Amino acid sequence: MTDITTNECARTIMFAGELRTFNLNNRDILSTIAGSHDLRNLSLLMKFQGRAPLDGQYGPTPAAALKRFIQGEYSVSDIENVIALGLIGGGTSVDEAFRLVAENVTGKPLAANALIASEVISALFVGEQEAA
Helix, strand or coil, X not given: CCCCCCCCCCEEEEECCEEEEECCCCHHHHHHHCCCCXXXXXXXXXXXXXXXXXXXXXXXXXXXXXXXXXXXCCCHHHHHHXXXXXXXXXXCCHHHHHHHHHHHCCCCCHHXXXXXXXXXXXXXXXXXXXXX
């Protein structure tokens, strides 16, 4: 498994009052997104109850989710699921990631969390951030 501290797709973003690492470029996360039913990820699989976590307009792939964010056609579940999966891929436990989403995303205004989710999904495609 790729070390999150050296993974070029990882991002450290202020979320829920502290800097947290988000990373979708993680074997378990990519496997879950792809629809794998690997029982080693049972606690994560149970959270999605057999549904594709990024399912939506254009399909269930990371590219489809990215397109929804770019075009402003994302759903609340896109925001929640990208943030939860990014947290888990960044080292947060499954239960803690979903608790953080429930407390800080679900039922909250969408804009700030949509920006975070957009950054997390974009990072999977573009890799390292350039220094300003």
